[in-house]
Amino acid sequence: MSLELLSQLETKIQTALETIELLKLELDEEKEKAANLAEQNHQLKQELSSWNDKITGLVGLLSNQVD
Structure with missing residues (x-):
């Protein structure tokens, strides 16, 4: 019996x-x-930051054109 339990x-x-x-x-x-x-x-965050910088720059250019 104990051998069976051990098994x-x-x-x-x-x-x-x-x-x-x-x-x-x-x-x-x-x-x-x-x-x-x-x-x-991390890569996507870098891309997002890059796009944000580009858009900010373009908006700045447009603002200068309007003024």
């Missing part, structure tokens, strides 16, 4: 270890995705 325990431990490994891999993938999104966000 069941071993199976459960093995399953738990496999689950932990899969979760670690999934976590690594999610961290990589997050890093990529952070980089993309």
